[in-house]
Amino acid sequence: MDELELLKRSDGPVTRSRLRRDLSALGLSDGDTVMFHTQMSAIGYVAGGTSTVINALLDVVGERGTLMVTCGWNDAPPYDFTDWPAAWQDALRAEHPAYDPDLSEADHNNGRLPEALRHWPGAVRSRHPDASFAAVGAAAAELMSDHPWDDPHGPDSPLARLVARGGRVLLLGAPLDSLTILHHAEALADAPGKRFVEYEQPILVDGERVWRRFRDIDSEDAAFDYSSVVPEGTWPFEVIAREMLGAGVGSGGLVGAAQSYVFDAPALMAFAVPWLETRLRLKP
Template sequence: MTAEIHTRRTLAAQLRQLGLGADDAVMVHAALRSAGRILGGPDALIDALHDVIGRDGTILVYTDWSDDYHDLLDDDGNVPAALRGDIPPFDPASSRARRANGAIAELVRTRPGARRSANPGASCAAIGGRAEWFTADHALDYGYGEQSPFARLVQARGKVLMLGAPLDTMSLLHHAEHLARIPGKRVVHAEVPILVDGQTVWRRFEEFDTSDPVVDGLPEAYFATVVEEFLATSRGVRGTVGDAASVLVPAAGMADFAVRWLEDRCGESPSKQP
């Protein structure tokens, strides 16, 4: 018995059935192996996305970067002095996407015409009609906040596609963590080498913690709970792309729901407010 073979054409039909359309901006998280056999490989999937959203649509991915020195930082976020000269700087044009974000991130980053934002840890890559706009002027501190590709995805009424990817990997929810008015959010600092005019410059970054839930008391994989509860309100769509169980949600609705979810559970109670 031969397994079903998916093509650029059949994948595009499935994406349209899921709710993706012309001129959409879509942030894609994908577990490519779960999609099954694709004639032409992962590039055929990216081509299918382009076929659906058209020339003016935009595909975004969350890249982060392969900062393999991060576990060497001390409690204050400082790099061991003996290693400073050995750590390659972050270069938006050449630094690899973090492998944990899936092959889709690096495949999009290296596509002809791709643009990548300048915040190392929160960096995103984009291809398509508004790639430059989405990735420009990314804030270096608090890179999931108001001056980020995530905020622009919300502003543009874009969408998030989880193509076989675990729901707790939806990076848009880091933007919600930034926006939520809740006490006790953990702040982290880290020294990061970045490439500036061909020279390595060390810069100290400040960010809300994205390696764990932003406040104590939340389950480690709580993002999945938030997404499932949002889907239960019928404002997102479940379907299949290739062989992969997939989810498509509106970015603005998802972010707003997540902010309110966090504030309802972690915000100051009325009795504690001045």
């Protein structure tokens, strides 16, 4: 979409002050800890791009607040490389760079904002190669420290700490199915048929590159078989999010031209975990 179309969509440039007003009207405030997901094109023409969005968010949460994003690792080795011919595996193991929180790019599928935030002055990124997060602000180090190697979406993960802090989740023009925190609900839910993945990735240990094996819920193809509990062709997280909104968990409004939503993380988890446990136990 070209700049003229973005300008028309948003009724002119979306500036830092306009974003600040809209985010405040949506319910964000000073001192908030906010995990956010953004679709830039939905907002309209943002004067200054990603830095304007981050600055506006920092304006709203203030010095006592914190911003958090999900990063991942764009150039991680594929889970199934262990199925490759032996010579290919050997070449990968010999030379694939280790995950480096400072240098490894955030997953491009997560949009432009995670990569921008991880470069922000004072940013802290978690140590987990496949499920890394990044944060800026007063609680950044607390949220990111000692990210568990195994079950990185579960207890004591950055997501768990966000909930424990009474944090919030913002969808800034991002679709409802992008609620990454629902992977934390999947990790905690006591429901049958939970799917796990095990994989190997290189990390740095005392400056040396080593290969480590990890175990996590299957956050890529789905931690559960949702086919009997959500309509065909719909994303499970979107279904859960819409039911939450219908139950009064979360609120929505426009930020620029973007339909946006904010959820209180503890209330979100209090809804989502029982939803998973009840629906998945009752499925035919």
